[in-house]
Amino acid sequence: MEIDQDYRALSVDTLSQRLGGVDAVASRVGGEPASWGIREVGDGNLNLVFIVSGDVGSVVVKQALPYVRMVGESWPLPIYRAHFEYYALVRQAKRAPGIAPEVYYFDKPQALIVMEYLHPHRILRRKLIDGERVDQLGETIGQFCARTAFRGSELSLSSPEKKADVGLFSGNVAIPAITESLVFTDPYYGAEMNHHTPELSPVVDELRRNARLKAKVQRLLMKFTANTETMLHGDLHSGSIMATDTEVRVIDPEFSQYGPMAFDLGMAVANFLMAYFSQPAHRQESELDEYQAWILEVIEACFNHFNAEFRHLWQTERTGILFPKSLFEEQGNSADDACDALLEEIRLDALAYCGIEMHRRVLSLAHNADFEEIEDTALRAKLEARNVLMGQTLIMEPEAYSDLTALADLARAYNQQEVL
Amino acid sequence: MEIDQDYRALSVDTLSQRLGGVDAVASRVGGEPASWGIREVGDGNLNLVFIVSGDVGSVVVKQALPYVRMVGESWPLPIYRAHFEYYALVRQAKRAPGIAPEVYYFDKPQALIVMEYLHPHRILRRKLIDGERVDQLGETIGQFCARTAFRGSELSLSSPEKKADVGLFSGNVAIPAITESLVFTDPYYGAEMNHHTPELSPVVDELRRNARLKAKVQRLLMKFTANTETMLHGDLHSGSIMATDTEVRVIDPEFSQYGPMAFDLGMAVANFLMAYFSQPAHRQESELDEYQAWILEVIEACFNHFNAEFRHLWQTERTGILFPKSLFEEQGNSADDACDALLEEIRLDALAYCGIEMHRRVLSLAHNADFEEIEDTALRAKLEARNVLMGQTLIMEPEAYSDLTALADLARAYNQQEVL
Numbered sequence: 001m002e003i004d005q006d007y008r009a010l011s012v013d014t015l016s017q018r019l020g021g022v023d024a025v026a027s028r029v030g031g032e033p034a035s036w037g038i039r040e041v042g043d044g045n046l047n048l049v050f051i052v053s054g055d056v057g058s059v060v061v062k063q064a065l066p067y068v069r070m071v072g073e074s075w076p077l078p079i080y081r082a083h084f085e086y087y088a089l090v091r092q093a094k095r096a097p098g099i100a101p102e103v104y105y106f107d108k109p110q111a112l113i114v115m116e117y118l119h120p121h122r123i124l125r126r127k128l129i130d131g132e133r134v135d136q137l138g139e140t141i142g143q144f145c146a147r148t149a150f151r152g153s154e155l156s157l158s159s160p161e162k163k164a165d166v167g168l169f170s171g172n173v174a175i176p177a178i179t180e181s182l183v184f185t186d187p188y189y190g191a192e193m194n195h196h197t198p199e200l201s202p203v204v205d206e207l208r209r210n211a212r213l214k215a216k217v218q219r220l221l222m223k224f225t226a227n228t229e230t231m232l233h234g235d236l237h238s239g240s241i242m243a244t245d246t247e248v249r250v251i252d253p254e255f256s257q258y259g260p261m262a263f264d265l266g267m268a269v270a271n272f273l274m275a276y277f278s279q280p281a282h283r284q285e286s287e288l289d290e291y292q293a294w295i296l297e298v299i300e301a302c303f304n305h306f307n308a309e310f311r312h313l314w315q316t317e318r319t320g321i322l323f324p325k326s327l328f329e330e331q332g333n334s335a336d337d338a339c340d341a342l343l344e345e346i347r348l349d350a351l352a353y354c355g356i357e358m359h360r361r362v363l364s365l366a367h368n369a370d371f372e373e374i375e376d377t378a379l380r381a382k383l384e385a386r387n388v389l390m391g392q393t394l395i396m397e398p399e400a401y402s403d404l405t406a407l408a409d410l411a412r413a414y415n416q417q418e419v420l
Numbered sequence: 421m422e423i424d425q426d427y428r429a430l431s432v433d434t435l436s437q438r439l440g441g442v443d444a445v446a447s448r449v450g451g452e453p454a455s456w457g458i459r460e461v462g463d464g465n466l467n468l469v470f471i472v473s474g475d476v477g478s479v480v481v482k483q484a485l486p487y488v489r490m491v492g493e494s495w496p497l498p499i500y501r502a503h504f505e506y507y508a509l510v511r512q513a514k515r516a517p518g519i520a521p522e523v524y525y526f527d528k529p530q531a532l533i534v535m536e537y538l539h540p541h542r543i544l545r546r547k548l549i550d551g552e553r554v555d556q557l558g559e560t561i562g563q564f565c566a567r568t569a570f571r572g573s574e575l576s577l578s579s580p581e582k583k584a585d586v587g588l589f590s591g592n593v594a595i596p597a598i599t600e601s602l603v604f605t606d607p608y609y610g611a612e613m614n615h616h617t618p619e620l621s622p623v624v625d626e627l628r629r630n631a632r633l634k635a636k637v638q639r640l641l642m643k644f645t646a647n648t649e650t651m652l653h654g655d656l657h658s659g660s661i662m663a664t665d666t667e668v669r670v671i672d673p674e675f676s677q678y679g680p681m682a683f684d685l686g687m688a689v690a691n692f693l694m695a696y697f698s699q700p701a702h703r704q705e706s707e708l709d710e711y712q713a714w715i716l717e718v719i720e721a722c723f724n725h726f727n728a729e730f731r732h733l734w735q736t737e738r739t740g741i742l743f744p745k746s747l748f749e750e751q752g753n754s755a756d757d758a759c760d761a762l763l764e765e766i767r768l769d770a771l772a773y774c775g776i777e778m779h780r781r782v783l784s785l786a787h788n789a790d791f792e793e794i795e796d797t798a799l800r801a802k803l804e805a806r807n808v809l810m811g812q813t814l815i816m817e818p819e820a821y822s823d824l825t826a827l828a829d830l831a832r833a834y835n836q837q838e839v840l
Contacts, residue, residue, distance in 0.1 A: 154645055159600055160593040167590030173583040180579055180741055189746045208751065215758035218743045222649070225574055225741070229646040258646075321600055321645070323638045326609045331628065338635035
């Protein structure tokens with residue numbers, strides 16, 4: 001896909017001139033465009049992000065750059081990823097209302113989305129590093145994952161509607177390739193862009209010698225890359241979640257693709273677990289136990305509310321081609337067992353995807369601030385090792401930790417383990 | 421997708437005029453178009469098929485009709501299925517050379533393909549009903565399934581190439597919906613277009629009361645409809661296979677879609693099993709045992725050659741993103757166990773898809789001549805019942821019959837069973 005010849009990257013200097021005449025923007029910001037307050041705040045890896053403020057209010061302007069921002073122009077990346085972010089945002093708004101930022105304006109050739117400014121929300125990762133709590137965090141994420149998973153699948157959609165949407169998203173060929181290599185493959189060999197904490201090397205070396213583990217991860221990659229069960233967020237880590245102490249929102253679905261129902265859930269839980277394992281470096285001893293216990297409660301709530309919401313939708317909105325009522329309820333057969341069996345499969349895959357995300361965030365290109373900001377590399381490696389080993393266990397035998405108490409016990413056990 | 425306004429269905433009277441000027445056709449048929457011999461031979465469910473003969477040779481002309489031929493204009497069906505048939509034929513020619521008919525000419529607006537005339541090949545289903553043997557039948561079909569499965573997947577293709585192809589095929593929204601309902605759902609309730617042999621009713625009723633079975637089938641439908649592992653033939657029954665006594669060819673991939681690697685293999689084996697169970701109505705006692713034993717050998721060869729060819733390609737052509745050598749061979753780890761584990765999964769799913777195909781061919785809309793031509797309905801129901809019950813066993817516990825001796829024993833046991 002070529003870049004439109006009219007594409008121009010925005011800047012703080014040109015933004016008001018270029019968007020001042022767009023009513024959907026001007027009416028929400030208010031006042032003279034020339035007097036708008038404009039800040040570039042993109043701290044992610046890929047895009048330009050501006051906060052634009054005026055007399056009436058503020059909006060966020062996000063524009064894709066034709067390369068990976070954190071690497072530079074040497075790694076080109078199609079700007080059409082903004083189109084898929086837009087398609088994902090409008091679908092999420094319909095399938096799980098109130099969680100994604102509202103979209104005010106979309107300019108396709110400019111790969112530009114103007115959307116709701118979330119305030120005073122902070123990036124969840126920062127809140128977790130700072131030891132802040134968020135009410136209903138696990139509940140909201142679990143529900144969000146269940147609603148988008150169910151309503152984006154053929155449990156809900158008609159076959160032609162789903163096929164057409166899969167076709168639309170299959171136009172996004174560049175983004176899945178990033179996830180495929182950075183998440184699933186690079187962590188398990190010495191890929192060029194990898195880096196890890198030096199003291200972690202013994203654990204990394206042993207992990208990379210585990211042929212059975214690598215085979216399991218590649219089987220999960222196959223399930224990820226050749227599966228179109230539902231429209232995923234695709235990058236649901238704690239940097240894609242914004243929150244106040246009482247409200248949770250999900251942003252940045254530019255890695256959206258059709259894929260396995262378990263993926264978003266697993267990635268979210270992995271990020272909670274990484275927050276958990278990194279806490280000893282961020283908390284005073286006096287607060288540590290209680291805060292870590294709270295994170296484990298978030299994980300439990302996330303899984304439980306995923307299941308509860310999925311079951312609820314199964315009973316009330318099962319209008320697609322899969323498990324139709326004509327085969328079950330209308331013949332006097334309950335479909336509840338089928339739902340439970342599917343949820344168990346989703347749980348196991350989510351745990352395995354969780355383990356993979358725990359690995360790639362300390363072994364591959366894009367690390368997490370949770371660990372990365374720990375300056376004492378010996379301490380960092382010690383905490384990362386616990387995280388890596390728990391990830392390995394979850395990939396190798398997820399069935400042993402499908403029970404949520406067993407899962408929490410496993411986290412607590414690794415949290416005590418002196419690996420390095 | 422709209423029908424091109426220039427689309428006109430061909431007829432015996434108009435064909436030579438319309439295709440006489442197309443060199444790719446005229447040069448292969450030879451002589452004056454006005455003197456071509458033209459026969460309409462479409463005995464399938466959907467399309468027009470002509471054999472066109474002249475001084476030099478013969479070609480087949482296949483054109484999609486904008487409705488389902490066996491039902492009539494009341495069931496419209498997009499002619500674009502011919503486009504996907506063409507896309508599939510050229511891919512099969514590349515991935516498993518020498519099996520699909522060679523394409524000479526493709527006219528997209530007319531939904532028309534001119535291709536190799538296979539002669540003296542007969543439809544395999546007829547040969548099996550007539551008790552004829554085909555050398556290398558199982559070998560060829562097993563190899564064909566393995567080659568198309570492997571080379572159409574990300575074990576072989578690059579991620580962007582595969583994603584683009586999935587996007588292309590996702591334009592085909594109408595055909596998958598047919599398979600989804602006719603194959604996976606209609607057999608298990610009283611769908612409007614269903615019919616079955618009256619004497620089979622007790623078996624059918626019990627089957628449709630089996631909630632666990634229906635749940636398993638729907639889970640397999642979910643795997644079928646939300647899976648893009650490889651490009652399938654999509655309708656690999658014995659009416660889509662043509663053969664002489666020594667050569668095997670595969671035709672009619674208009675149901676082609678991306679889907680699970682196990683699907684074509686399972687459907688082919690189901691059709692061999694249906695030939696097996698129907699034999700007592702078609703053979704003299706004196707030939708029966710030996711011919712049925714030959715069919716079981718075909719099934720065994722089909723599975724064995726699928727595995728052997730898949731393993732060979734795994735070792736020699738694994739150039740895609742899945743199970744890359746960087747993770748295995750280049751780190752001193754064999755990937756052979758991973759291949760075997762994947763083949764075992766494919767085997768189990770193939771057996772389950774096999775069971776579903778065995779059901780839909782006696783319970784849903786499109787039946788098989790193997791059973792349908794048995795005029796004595798009591799005998800037909802007796803043989804169909806064995807087939808239905810074996811199908812049920814394969815869906816419910818495929819893991820018990822992954823061993824090919826156990827599978828053949830199961831067929832022999834049902835073949836003796838007096839169900840009705």
